[in-house]
Amino acid sequence: MNQKTVQRDRPWLMRTYSGHSSATASNELYRMNLSKGQTGLSVAFDLPTQTGYDSDHPLARGEVGKVGVPISHIADMESLFDQIPLGQMNTSMTINATAPWLLALYVAVAERQGVDPSQLQGTTQNDVLKEYLSRGTYIFPPEPSVRLTTDLIAYTVDNIPKWNPTNICSYHLQEAGATPTQELAYALSTAIAILDAVQASGQIAQERFQAVVGRISFFVNAGIRFVEETCKMRAFGRMWDTMAQERYGVDDPKQRRFRYGVQVNSLGLTESQPENNVQRIVLEMLAVTLSKNARARAIQLPAWNEALGLPRPWDQQWALRMQQVLALETDLLEYGDLLDGSPMVEAKVQELIVGAEAEMARVAEQGGMVQAIESGYVKRELVQSHTRRMRNIESGDLKIVGVNCFQETAQSPLTSGTDAGIMKVNVQAERDQIVALQAFRAARSQGEVDASLAQLRAAAADGANIMPSSIVCARAGVTTGEWSEVLRDVFGEYRAPTGIDISMVGQTGSAALDDVRERVRKTGEELGRPLRLLIGKPGLDGHSNGAEQIAVKGRDAGFEIVYEGIRLTPAQIARAAQEEGAHLIGLSVLSGSHLELVEDIYGELEKIGVSGVPLIIGGIIPEDDARQLKDQGVAAVFTPKDVDMNAIMADMVDVIRRANGLEAYA
Amino acid sequence: MNSSELPDPAELADAVSRGERAALATALNLLDDRRSESRQCAAQFLARLQQDESCAGGRLIGITGPPGAGKSSLTAALITVWRQRGLRVGVLAVDPSSPVSGGALLGDRLRMKTSSDDDGVFVRSLACRGEFGGLSAEVWPMSLVMLAAFDVTLIETVGVGQREIDVSRMCDTTCYVAQPGSGDSVQFLKAGILEVPHILVVNKEDMGAVARRTLSELGAAMNREHSDGHWQVPVLSASATRGSGIEALADAMEQHHEMLLARNELGPRRQRYQAQWILKRLLDEFGSFGIERLGGEREIFDQLQVQDLALFEQYEQLRQRTVGFYNDIQPVL
Ligand code: B12
Ligand SMILES: Nc1nc2c(ncn2[C@@H]2O[C@H](COP(=O)(O)OP(=O)(O)O)[C@@H](O)[C@H]2O)c(=O)[nH]1
Ligand SMILES: [Mg+2]
Numbered sequence: 001m002n003q004k005t006v007q008r009d010r011p012w013l014m015r016t017y018s019g020h021s022s023a024t025a026s027n028e029l030y031r032m033n034l035s036k037g038q039t040g041l042s043v044a045f046d047l048p049t050q051t052g053y054d055s056d057h058p059l060a061r062g063e064v065g066k067v068g069v070p071i072s073h074i075a076d077m078e079s080l081f082d083q084i085p086l087g088q089m090n091t092s093m094t095i096n097a098t099a100p101w102l103l104a105l106y107v108a109v110a111e112r113q114g115v116d117p118s119q120l121q122g123t124t125q126n127d128v129l130k131e132y133l134s135r136g137t138y139i140f141p142p143e144p145s146v147r148l149t150t151d152l153i154a155y156t157v158d159n160i161p162k163w164n165p166t167n168i169c170s171y172h173l174q175e176a177g178a179t180p181t182q183e184l185a186y187a188l189s190t191a192i193a194i195l196d197a198v199q200a201s202g203q204i205a206q207e208r209f210q211a212v213v214g215r216i217s218f219f220v221n222a223g224i225r226f227v228e229e230t231c232k233m234r235a236f237g238r239m240w241d242t243m244a245q246e247r248y249g250v251d252d253p254k255q256r257r258f259r260y261g262v263q264v265n266s267l268g269l270t271e272s273q274p275e276n277n278v279q280r281i282v283l284e285m286l287a288v289t290l291s292k293n294a295r296a297r298a299i300q301l302p303a304w305n306e307a308l309g310l311p312r313p314w315d316q317q318w319a320l321r322m323q324q325v326l327a328l329e330t331d332l333l334e335y336g337d338l339l340d341g342s343p344m345v346e347a348k349v350q351e352l353i354v355g356a357e358a359e360m361a362r363v364a365e366q367g368g369m370v371q372a373i374e375s376g377y378v379k380r381e382l383v384q385s386h387t388r389r390m391r392n393i394e395s396g397d398l399k400i401v402g403v404n405c406f407q408e409t410a411q412s413p414l415t416s417g418t419d420a421g422i423m424k425v426n427v428q429a430e431r432d433q434i435v436a437l438q439a440f441r442a443a444r445s446q447g448e449v450d451a452s453l454a455q456l457r458a459a460a461a462d463g464a465n466i467m468p469s470s471i472v473c474a475r476a477g478v479t480t481g482e483w484s485e486v487l488r489d490v491f492g493e494y495r496a497p498t499g500i501d502i503s504m505v506g507q508t509g510s511a512a513l514d515d516v517r518e519r520v521r522k523t524g525e526e527l528g529r530p531l532r533l534l535i536g537k538p539g540l541d542g543h544s545n546g547a548e549q550i551a552v553k554g555r556d557a558g559f560e561i562v563y564e565g566i567r568l569t570p571a572q573i574a575r576a577a578q579e580e581g582a583h584l585i586g587l588s589v590l591s592g593s594h595l596e597l598v599e600d601i602y603g604e605l606e607k608i609g610v611s612g613v614p615l616i617i618g619g620i621i622p623e624d625d626a627r628q629l630k631d632q633g634v635a636a637v638f639t640p641k642d643v644d645m646n647a648i649m650a651d652m653v654d655v656i657r658r659a660n661g662l663e664a665y666a
Numbered sequence: 667m668n669s670s671e672l673p674d675p676a677e678l679a680d681a682v683s684r685g686e687r688a689a690l691a692t693a694l695n696l697l698d699d700r701r702s703e704s705r706q707c708a709a710q711f712l713a714r715l716q717q718d719e720s721c722a723g724g725r726l727i728g729i730t731g732p733p734g735a736g737k738s739s740l741t742a743a744l745i746t747v748w749r750q751r752g753l754r755v756g757v758l759a760v761d762p763s764s765p766v767s768g769g770a771l772l773g774d775r776l777r778m779k780t781s782s783d784d785d786g787v788f789v790r791s792l793a794c795r796g797e798f799g800g801l802s803a804e805v806w807p808m809s810l811v812m813l814a815a816f817d818v819t820l821i822e823t824v825g826v827g828q829r830e831i832d833v834s835r836m837c838d839t840t841c842y843v844a845q846p847g848s849g850d851s852v853q854f855l856k857a858g859i860l861e862v863p864h865i866l867v868v869n870k871e872d873m874g875a876v877a878r879r880t881l882s883e884l885g886a887a888m889n890r891e892h893s894d895g896h897w898q899v900p901v902l903s904a905s906a907t908r909g910s911g912i913e914a915l916a917d918a919m920e921q922h923h924e925m926l927l928a929r930n931e932l933g934p935r936r937q938r939y940q941a942q943w944i945l946k947r948l949l950d951e952f953g954s955f956g957i958e959r960l961g962g963e964r965e966i967f968d969q970l971q972v973q974d975l976a977l978f979e980q981y982e983q984l985r986q987r988t989v990g991f992y993n994d995i996q997p998v999l
Contacts, residue, residue, distance in 0.1 A: 141907065375734070501771055520769075528699035530770075530793070555769035560793050564776045571783060576775065578687065579788055581695040609688035 006334050011327035012289070013298035015092060016316045017263065019044035019069035021429040023079035026069040029313065030084060038320060040090040041122075042300055043080070044068035045102070047540035047591060050137040051567070052098050052484025056434045059569065062596030063540050064430035067310070072437050073479045077105040078112060087115040091122035092167075092261070092298070097139040099126040100152050101483045104470035107160075111475075123164040123217065123261075126152055129190045130169045132373050132496040133382060134176035136542020136566050139484065142370050144491035146197050148466055153194070154203035155467035157212050166194060167219040167261065174221035175267045176545060177386025180232040180352055183221065185359035186369070186378060188239055191216060193369040195248060203465065213248050214255030217297075222287040223265040224280055229287035230339065231348040233294035236260070239353060261298035262288045267545075271307040271640040273402030273409050274421075278304050282322055289326065292337040299323055307640045308415070309422030309592065309622055379499030383548050387502065390549050393643055395510075403643055420622055425592070437479070444477035452476040453486055460490040498544070498565045500551045512646040513556065519653045519665055520558035527583065527660055533652065534582035535563040536573040538601060541591035542566050546618055550586060550648070557649045570597060574604035577613055583656045590619040598629055614659040616652065618642070635659070672696075672703065675710035683718045685754070685815045687785065694790055697807045705951075709985060712807055712978035715814055722933065724813040725923045727820045728837035735845040736869035737822050738777035739906035740915070745778065745787055747916045748818055754786040756812035758805055759822045760794050774822055788816065794823075803950065806836055806943045834862045835939055838932060839922045841865040841915075844884060846877035864892055865900055865918050872905040897925060937977070941970035944981045948988070956988040 016033055019026045030041055046068040048060035054072050055064045064070050071077055081089075086109065095102045103124050107117045128145040131138040138145060149166060156163040170178070170187035178186065195213060198204060204212055220236065222229045237258040244256040264284035269277040281301050288296040301319040303311035311319075326332060339345045366372045373379070392398035399405050415421040452473040459469040473483055524530040533554050535547050544566050551563045562580045564572075577585050589597055594617060601615070617629060618638035626637040635655045642648055654664035673692055681689030696708050729737050741757060748755050759774035772791035790812075792805060805821060812819035823833045834840040842863035868881045885901045892899050900918050904911030926932045945967060949957055960966055970980055 495776060498773065498776060501773055525700075528701040528704050529695070551771065555771050558769040560770045560772060562772045562775060562791055578691045579790055580772070580775070581691060581698065581790070610691075 009292070009333040011333065012296050012323075013040045013090065013261070014038055014320060014323045014327075015040045015042040015261075015298055015300040016320055017042045017044050017094065017300045018316060019046075020067075020310070020423070021065040021069070021425055022433055023069055023071065023076040024082075025065075025429070027080050027082050027084070030080075032313070033316070033320070034084075036317060036320065037324065040092060040298065041084075042092045043094065045093070045095055046070045047137070047542075049102075049480055050095060050098060051540050052101075052139050052480060052488070053540075054479050054481030055430070055437050057481055059540060061600075062430075062593030063591065064433050066425050066592050070433050071102065071105065071480065072433075073440055073477055074105055074108050074112075074474050075440055075477075077102075077109045081109055081113075085115070086110045086113055087119050089122070092125075093123065094125045096125055096128050096131050096135070097137055097145065097148075098480065098484060099124045100148055100466050100470050101474075101480060103152060103156075103163075104467065104474040107471055108474035117160055119162070120160050121162045123167050124152060125169065125219065126166040127169045127190065127194075127219075129193065129369055129373060130172050130186075131542075132494075133186070133379055134172035134544075135169075136544060138496065139493060140487065140491040141494040142374060144487075145494075146193065146370060147201070147463075148487075149194060150198045150201045150203070151466045153198050153212060153215070154201065155465055157204065157208065157215060159467075161211075163215075164217045164259075165215055167217050168194070169219045171219050171221040171263050173382065174223060174265060176382045177267075177389055178382055179385055180223075180228055181355035181359060182381065182385060184232065184235055184239065184352060184356035185363065187218060187220070187236075188243065188356070189360050189363045189369040189372075191218075191240075192243070192247070196368070209248065210250045210252065210255055213244050213250050214252070214257075218258065218260040220260050220262055220288075220296075221265055222262055222284045224268050224284060226283050226287035226290075227345075228348060228352075229284070230291050230294065231345055232352055233260075233288060233296075234291060234339070234345070234349045235352040235356065237294050238349070239356065258294075259297050261300070262296040263300050264288070264302065266302045266306050268400070269302060269304075269306040270400060270403050272407065273412070274305055274308060275412060275414055276402050277302075277306060278318075278322075281319065282326075285322065285326060289332060291339045292335065293340065304414070305421050307620070308420070309620055310425070312419070312423040315423075373496070376497030376499060376501070379497050380502050381499075383499035383552065384502045386545060386549065387552050390553075390643075390645065394645055403641070420624070422622065440477070441479065448476040449473075449478055449482070452478055453482060456483065457486050457490060460487055495565055498548065498551075498563060500548050500555075500561075500563060502552065510646070516557045516646050516649045516653070519650060523653055523657055523662070524558070526662060527656075529581075530560050531558070531584070531653070531656060532560045532562065532580060532582050534573070534577045534580060534585050535561060536568060536576070536585060536587045536601075537566045538568055538570050538573055538587060538589065538597045539591060539593050540567055541589055541593070543588070543590035543619070546590065547588040549645070550588065550618070553645045553649060554652075557646075559649075559652075570600035570604045573601055574608055574610060577605065578608055578610045582613055583660075584652060585613055585615045586652070587615065587617040588619050589617060589621075592620065594619065594621055595625060595628065598632060598634060602632065612659060614655050616655060618648075672707045673711075675707055676714050678711050679714035679718065679814075682715060682811055683814050685785075687788065690788060690811065690815055693811045694808055697811065698804050706985075708807070709978060709982040712810060713982050715810065716978045718814060722936075724816065725818045725919070726809055726813060726836070726838045726936075727818065727919055728823065728833040728840040729820060729843060730823050730833050730840065730863075731843035732845055733824050735843040736906045737824070737843050738774040740843060740867070740869055740904065740912070741774075741820055741822055742778045743904075743906045743909055743912045744820070744916055746909075747912050749784065749786055751916070753817040754815070755788075756816035756819045757787075757789040757822065758808055758812065758819070759789065759791045760805060761791060761824065786816075788812070803947065806940070809836065835942065838926055838935065839864050839919055841867060841919065844868045844880060846870050846873050846880045863899065864894070864897060864922050865902065865915070867902040867904050867911070867915055869904055869906055871903045871910060872908050877903065896929060897922065937971060940977045941967055944970060944977060944984070947981070948984060951985070952988045956991070959991045960984060960988060 046065050047063045049071050053060050055070050093102055110117050126149055128138055128149055153165040156165040168187050168191045170183035173183050173186055240258040241256045244250040250256050303315035303319045305315055363372045396404050455469040456473055459466055520531055535551050537547050551561045554561045614635040616636040617634055621637050621639055636651055657664050682693050731737055745755050761772045770793035775789055775791055778789050809819055840863050866884055868877055871877045881903050902915055904915055
């Protein structure tokens with residue numbers, strides 16, 4: 001066939017989720033990525049920005065510029081997009097609780113660049129419900145949070161018509177253990193909750209409501225079972241189409257298209273033999289590209305070193321090249337849908353739809369997604385699914401190459417460099433950011449700031465759309481922390497259910513578990529009372545999977561578990577350890593700020609007179625840091641390659657024994 | 667705590683009375699400790715503590731009701747109100763434990779997260795380890811420690827039925843939290859445990875009509891005097907998450923407390939309850955044999971009621987006597 005005559009589809013949007021250190025450093029990275037053929041921007045914000053704190057807030061310590069870019073005010077936002085014309089850019093921002101604020105800053109920067117905000121294109125993730133279930137960067141209780149979400153939607157539909165105001169996410173649910181059926185059910189139930197809220201808010205005229213439905217897009221996951229995942233995408237499309245038509249009366253089929261972006265599964269990417277992750281990522285990408293009628297609009301891929309730490313530019317480039325090879329070298333884009341008409345595929349799609357509809361009905365019965373989240377139901381279902389997954393990995397029923405089979409490996413050249421194969425964020429970045437922030441505050445007009453904040457407070461309290469006053473704040477030089485503080489004051493803060501109070505999953509008695517239980521019981525007897533483990537999630541880190549799984553397993557093993565959920569201060573953790581009489585403090589930190597947090601917790605323990613309680617930690621901890629932590633007194637360090645949970649439990653018992661002058665078992 | 671490091675009972679009691687947090691933690695750990703040398707130390711410690719006036723005062727409040735009704739959330743809201751009123755608060759939160767592994771998830775604390783640098787609040791979770799009809803054996807002595815150090819001591823227990831009775835046999839004031847819409851609460855009250863709570867509160871009034879309906883159902887069922895006498899049981903409405911109705915709830919608790927004080931009932935009531943606890947504890951430790959040797963349940967109970975020696979001192983003496991019996995019959999090796 002003559003190459004020239006072949007019609008190829010346009011490839012999807014290729015993005016790299018990135019941002020680090022500072023607005024200036026991230027801007028350089030973005031411009032470099034764009035020059036490499038990346039076609040859109042995907043901004044990762046640091047945790048203080050996502051949870052509404054300025055860089056100099058005590059809770060931000062160790063987190064500034066670490067997992068994303070710090071944006072405290074309009075000048076930061078301006079540097080982030082320096083020499084990037086916003087009128088031509090398609091920018092995706094992974095931002096939720098503070099989404100109205102970051103969009104306000106984006107609009108204000110566009111104005112300064114001379115771009116008409118109505119021309120802006122891009123996405124704010126703005127799906128706060130999944131934050132309570134998985135991602136963890138919520139601030140306010142569900143009700144006012146949903147209101148902020150709907151305000152942003154209503155504002156953009158009228159004023160920035162090409163903006164995707166919300167990206168309903170099932171990605172994060174799979175990362176918290178969800179099955180394909182659960183992903184379908186909870187994402188679509190979330191869409192219902194949000195659309196119903198927009199309708200109920202009365203901000204959108206009935207005849208414009210179809211356009212709102214048409215602007216809703218999704219952000220999904222694709223796991224390693226790529227055939228089933230393809231079917232899930234087809235199921236999504238069909239269910240959404242039906243829902244848009246039947247529930248919301250959308251008659252234009254184009255407005256009912258299931259538009260979605262993807263990040264492929266990262267939970268299954270391993271620390272052991274990390275090069276294998278490349279195969280996993282490529283196969284997962286197939287799941288969302290293979291079927292033309294269910295193909296992703298935008299894709300971002302994790303890097304091979306996902307479970308080791310943050311990716312370096314070269315790692316991200318490799319991930320981008322995977323997409324380019326698939327889109328440009330293979331013949332995938334030359335064909336129509338490859339799966340239409342396959343009875344196998346059709347049967348699987350039907351099975352998923354039936355399962356998802358049943359779960360959606362259970363959620364609806366409870367009053368909808370918001371209620372099912374508040375009651376803890378959905379979170380418990382997710383923890384339960386994840387517990388099953390962990391059990392299956394432990395038992396070997398779920399095979400993971402290099403982890404629970406074929407563990408033997410030659411020395412990897414990928415991780416042997418001086419940087420151990422990951423990116424280290426410059427510690428100076430935090431200090432520089434704080435200096436710049438304080439200089440910025442000193443230079444602005446305080447009168448203007450106060451006036452705009454008063455306007456914001458009034459809008460928050462009386463129910464006016466939050467966007468206009470937020471944009472006024474952005475122009476006036478208000479900071480992220482100030483904007484959030486006003487809303488915290490009006491709306492209050494929230495702590496989400498932890499979901500660990502599940503009934504026990506498939507109690508298959510194993511010899512290893514029995515053995516551990518016996519050790520826990522005996523040691524408790526020797527020490528006079530049942531062993532008590534305090535699980536702490538200090539700092540702004542929202543990664544809760546590990547803490548939840550340790551909690552569930554710990555209870556199974558006979559520990560009394562105290563776990564208060566994410567985002568506690570070192571002082572709160574130290575006090576809890578004292579008040580609860582913990583035998584062991586187990587921290588879980590995946591955000592990379594473990595060195596600062598452990599130091600702070602030791603300081604707090606000493607301050608209140610707690611001594612002799614051993615401390616262990618688990619999470620993404622590079623080897624060098626693990627050594628340093630042990631030098632500081634940490635009794636054990638666990639990382640993702642420690643998948644044998646019984647062994648972890650046994651280690652914990654021994655740590656307690658040693659700390660109490662008893663002989664260890666192992 | 668190694669046995670070699672057992673605290674000095676007298677020093678510990680003094681430090682607890684001064685409200686020192688580290689001492690409080692040590693005391694609670696000691697009371698939880700089942701080794702016999704620790705128990706002995708605990709008994710001495712409690713006896714000493716009881717000599718102090720502080721644990722004869724304070725308010726001991728039980729909060730109970732079905733799981734999910736919002737007991738922990740209400741506790742958190744009450745803590746805020748009490749702190750504003752200048753009262754120091756200790757909380758004992760009892761959660762169920764797993765019958766299979768003995769492990770437990772102690773989740774109440776999550777809802778009670780309060781200002782982290784407030785020395786006026788102390789929360790201790792307890793697993794009910796399947797004893798005392800569901801209440802941990804440790805709850806009672808721990809509540810004495812809390813009373814010594816705080817103005818208000820609150821005990822949260824979960825479940826419907828027996829446990830409510832237990833908690834009400836321990837506290838000055840018992841408050842039942844009802845969940846709107848669930849027939850449970852009304853059923854529960856009809857099931858003849860009407861005597862138990864001194865205060866009824868329907869939480870989650872923000873849910874609207876359904877909460878109002880439950881309120882009126884309970885109001886109709888409860889419009890009566892408490893069996894303790896001299897007390898009309900108020901039926902209140904509140905929302906822990908909105909913070910509404912919390913002041914009124916705290917006021918009702920305060921009124922009940924004042925009624926007890928005015929009628930001089932606080933002392934005798936605690937004396938009676940504590941005597942019951944001591945009996946249970948002796949039975950637990952020495953079995954019916956030990957109880958018989960001491961003269962039988964009735965006899966011990968009456969003695970405990972009349973004497974003005976601090977109860978834990980008496981308890982300690984009874985223990986020593988029983989241990990003595992055992993020593994007498996121990997064969998010499
Ligand atoms: C799942 C996941 C998520 C989920 C989290 C869902 C949830 N509720 O937990 C979602 C999608 C929400 C998420 C979001 C983000 N993530 Co993420 N995420 C992961 C991922 C893929 C897996 C982590 C996981 O859950 N593993 C499964 C659990 C069971 O394993 P584990 O926690 O490691 O626990 C094991 C051991 O470590 C140990 N352990 C852990 N804790 C404890 C505690 C005790 C007491 C003990 C004894 C043992 C122990 O035992 C466990 C058993 O094996 C990792 C990469 C990876 N593959 O590890 C990135 C990763 C942790 N994420 C990362 C980042 C940057 C983020 C974001 C901050 C991105 C952003 N800029 O917005 C966000 C925001 C999250 C937030 N609020 O903090 C980075 C962190 C970088 C770093 N440390 O340098 C990682 C490493 C990815 C990467 N390479 O960039 N993420
Ligand atoms: N709507 C509403 N929900 C509440 C209220 N109080 C508590 N809740 C919710 O009810 C659930 C159970 O609360 P919790 O205090 O743990 O109940 P407990 O089991 O009785 O201690 C949580 O999801 C709370 O957020 C309230 O006043 N209104
Ligand atoms: Mg509770």
